[in-house]
Each structure stands twice: as structure tokens, then as C-alpha cells.
Amino acid sequence: xxxxxxxxxxxxxxxxxxxxxxxxxxxxxxxxxxxxxxxxxxxxxxxxxxxxxxxxxxxxxxxxxxxxxxxxxxxxxxxxxxxxxxxxxxxxxxxxxxxxxxxxxxxxxxxxxxxxxxxxxxxxxxxxxxxxxxxxxxxxxxxxxxxxxxxxxxxxxxxxxxxxxxxxxxxxxxxxxxxxxxxxxxxxxx
Amino acid sequence: xxxxxxxxxxxxxxxxxxxxxxxxxxxxxxxxxxxxxxxxxxxxxxxxxxxxxxxxxxxxxxxxxxxxxxxxxxxxxxxxxxxxxxxxxxxxxxxxxxxxxxxxxxxxxxxxxxxxxxxxxxxxxxxxxxxxxxxxxxxxxxxxxxxxxxxxxxxxxxxxxxxxxxxxxxxxxxxxxxxxxxxxxxxxxxxxxxxxxxxxxxxxxxxxxxxxxxxxxxxxxxxxxxxxxxxxxxxxxx
Numbered sequence: 204x205x206x207x208x209x210x211x212x213x214x215x216x217x218x219x220x221x222x223x224x225x226x227x228x229x230x231x232x233x234x235x236x237x238x239x240x241x242x243x244x245x246x247x248x249x250x251x252x253x254x255x256x257x258x259x260x261x262x263x264x265x266x267x268x269x270x271x272x273x274x275x276x277x278x279x280x281x282x283x284x285x286x287x288x289x290x291x292x293x294x295x296x297x298x299x300x301x302x303x304x305x306x307x308x309x310x311x312x313x314x315x316x317x318x319x320x321x322x323x324x325x326x327x328x329x330x331x332x333x334x335x336x337x338x339x340x341x342x343x344x345x346x347x348x349x350x351x352x353x354x355x356x357x358x359x360x361x362x363x364x365x366x367x368x369x370x371x372x373x374x375x376x377x378x379x380x381x382x383x384x385x386x387x388x389x390x391x392x393x
Numbered sequence: 394x395x396x397x398x399x400x401x402x403x404x405x406x407x408x409x410x411x412x413x414x415x416x417x418x419x420x421x422x423x424x425x426x427x428x429x430x431x432x433x434x435x436x437x438x439x440x441x442x443x444x445x446x447x448x449x450x451x452x453x454x455x456x457x458x459x460x461x462x463x464x465x466x467x468x469x470x471x472x473x474x475x476x477x478x479x480x481x482x483x484x485x486x487x488x489x490x491x492x493x494x495x496x497x498x499x500x501x502x503x504x505x506x507x508x509x510x511x512x513x514x515x516x517x518x519x520x521x522x523x524x525x526x527x528x529x530x531x532x533x534x535x536x537x538x539x540x541x542x543x544x545x546x547x548x549x550x551x552x553x554x555x556x557x558x559x560x561x562x563x564x565x566x567x568x569x570x571x572x573x574x575x576x577x578x579x580x581x582x583x584x585x586x587x588x589x590x591x592x593x594x595x596x597x598x599x600x601x602x603x604x605x606x607x608x609x610x611x612x613x614x615x616x617x618x619x620x621x622x623x624x625x626x627x628x629x630x631x
Binding site for chain 1: 410411412413414416419421422423424425426427428429431432433434435436437438439440441442443444445446450478480482491492493495501502503505506517518519520521555557562563564566567568569570584585587588592593594596597617618619620621
């Protein structure tokens with residue numbers, strides 16, 4: 204019989220020295236010709252900013268290849284300077300920010316293609332297990348309209364919580380943990 | 394402690410081996426737990442892949458929290474070791490574990506920790522290492538103290554070490570806490586009790602193991618971690 208899974212517990216309020224001693228919020232240099240900045244604020248159910256959360260992101264490169272052995276599509280290039288992983292804590296005003304490059308389209312279920320997106324994990328005091336969400340891109344209307352995961356969310360307002368807002372200087376992706384404007388969060392299918 | 398009827402995550406079938414998001418005994422969940430139903434995410438490369446963070450990053454003393462400063466920290470020196478396995482019981486190799494903890498007096502080196510217990514100038518409380526080819530890891534540290542918090546009247550956290558693990562994919566990411574056997578504070582701790590299956594709670598408690606102790610040096614605790622999901626791809630080549 205396979206062993207039982209170890210339960211999740213909250214990250215608590217005191218993780219900063221252990222997890223954020225190195226700044227991993229810039230996946231590429233801000234001077235990179237294709238650099239984009241994604242900014243946001245994490246809010247709780249009372250609309251107050253959450254100053255002690257940590258976000259992690261995971262994404263493919265612009266060619267749509269993940270830097271991981273399970274993605275063995277050798278015809279697509281890997282970029283040795285781009286791991287696809289980032290980590291950022293929220294500041295005293297609940298803000299976070301990543302500098303990265305836009306991921307490509309990646310394979311989806313049943314031979315379909317998924318719209319470009321970034322996987323996100325959110326940890327915080329008061330979250331006994333992480334929250335999982337995705338950042339989609341506002342300039343991908345057609346791909347977003349065909350994306351099975353996005354389209355599995357029936358309520359269009361709820362679906363929109365996953366699409367970053369273009370603010371010129373940056374893309375904005377606010378996270379609402381609870382309430383009317385709550386962000387859509389995922390659980391994994393087996 | 395009050396007993397609550399099972400508080401589901403928006404009405405789905407519940408895994409009693411994992412905590413729910415909303416657990417009212419743990420006050421901070423009340424404004425942070427999502428209330429709308431979770432969306433089922435089909436398995437794709439986006440989550441069967443994951444970061445290989447930490448490789449090439451680890452310093453020689455990163456897994457020995459007793460040797461990171463000029464002098465030795467106060468407290469009971471301990472060795473914490475075990476294996477990291479996937480859902481099939483196979484070792485998770487070459488994967489990052491990060492830990493953090495209070496010092497022996499129950500105080501974190503963190504500006505927000507106001508507990509009036511002494512800081513230890515020789516203890517930072519943070520460590521990390523990679524698992525080896527059998528999925529093994531090993532830390533040397535001191536036993537953390539219990540500490541009070543404001544969740545409820547006379548609330549105390551049982552002694553614990555925080556662990557953060559990546560495993561083979563985005564799916565397997567886990568942050569948990571390791572407890573010590575026989576702690577009298579388990580019964581009143583809502584974070585520990587948020588895992589409602591008593592067998593699953595046992596999986597968060599380390600095992601004292603005389604085999605791991607080092608003669609006239611340190612006590613030994615074993616703590617194995619089992620991550621969700623399976624290794625889709627052998628990791629040998631990476």
C-alpha cells in the first residue's frame with residue numbers, strides 16, 4: 204500500500220529569512236528586451252491587504268517549453284538562463300511584483316493547446332494549505348476564449364479574475380482571497 | 394477545544410487527511426479562506442512539471458543550524474533526518490528542503506515576533522539542503538521551544554519545525570510543520586488539529602530514534618515526508 208501523504212500546514216508569519224533571503228522575483232533582468240512586469244496586491248475577505256503572503260510562479264519559456272524532464276519535446280528550445288521559477292513575498296502594503304517574459308502556449312488535455320499562462324502558488328498565515336491559481340494574458344483574447352481551463356469557469360466575472368489587466372507599465376494581477384471579487388482558485392484533478 | 398461540524402471547502406468531497414481552508418478554531422483562516430468553489434484543474438504539463446529550485450545554491454553549512462554563527466546556540470542539540478517519497482513510495486531525489494524554526498526559548502529571529510523570550514545571537518533558525526539519491530536529508534539544529542500566540546485564550550504552539558519541499562512537480566509542492574512526539578500542547582493547537590484524520594496527524598509527528606542519536610553529542614529524530622503525486626518521469630538524468 205502506498206504511504207499516506209504528509210498533511211499541509213500553514214507557512215505562518217516567520218518564513219522570510221528562510222525562504223526569501225535571495226531575491227527570486229526577477230526571472231529575467233528588467234533590461235531584457237522582452238521583460239514584462241507583473242504586479243499585484245493580495246487582499247483578504249475584509250478587503251485589507253495581506254502583508255505576510257508569499258507567491259511562487261512557474262511557467263514555460265516563450266517557446267512553450269518547461270525546463271523539466273517531463274517536458275521532453277526536444278524540438279522546442281530551452282533557454283539555460285530561464286528556469287521559469289519565481290518567488291516573491293508581499294510587502295507591508297500587500298504588494299508583490301515579478302519581472303519575467305511571457306510564456307508560450309503549452310499542451311492541454313486531449314491534444315488541445317492551452318493559452319499562455321503562469322501557474323501561481325499562494326502561501327500565507329491563515330492558509331492551512333496553499334492556494335493555486337493561474338495568470339492569463341489580456342492580449343490573448345482568442346487563445347483565452349479557446350482555453351479549456353478558463354472556459355470551465357462558467358461565470359464570466361469569476362473567469363476574468365484570472366486574466367491580468369494591462370496597465371501599460373505593467374500587468375496587474377490582484378489576488379482576492381475571499382469575498383465578492385474572490386480570485387478563482389484550483390484543485391488538482393487526479 | 395470546540396468541535397465543529399465538518400467545514401467543507403465549498404461543498405466538495407473532503408480529504409480528512411488534509412486541513413480545510415476554513416477552520417474557525419484557527420482565527421486567521423476566517424478572512425483568508427476562499428469561499429467560492431475550487432475549479433478542477435486537469436492534469437497537464439503545466440503542473441506535472443515544476444521548478445528544480447535550489448540545485449547549485451546550497452552552502453556547506455546550510456543544513457547545520459548549530460554552526461552558522463561564531464558560537465554555538467543554546468538548547469538541546471538534535472539531528473532531524475528522514476526520506477522524502479512520492480505518492481508511490483519512491484524516493485524524491487535531488488530536491489530542495491528549506492526549514493525554519495524558533496530557538497530553544499521559543500523565539501524566532503523575526504522582527505514581528507514579540508514574544509518576550511531571549512533571542513540567541515548564535516541561532517538564526519533557517520536551513521536548507523537537497524535530498525540524496527535515496528531521497529534522504531539531514532539537518533543538525535536545536536530543539537525549538539513552544540511559544541504563546543494570540544489565537545485564543547492562553548494559546549501555545551507546540552514545538553515545531555517548518556519544512557518547505559518542492560518534489561518532482563508543481564503538484565508536489567508542500568509546506569508543512571514537523572512536531573515532536575508526546576507534546577502536551579497538541580490538544581489545544583488548532584493548526585495541528587485542523588488535520589482531522591488522527592492517522593494523518595501522526596504523520597506530522599517525528600519519531601525519536603536512538604539509532605540516529607550521536608553518542609555524547611545529539612538526540613535523533615526521524616521524519617519522513619510523503620508528497621502528493623507521482624514521479625511522471627525518472628529524474629536520474631537531471
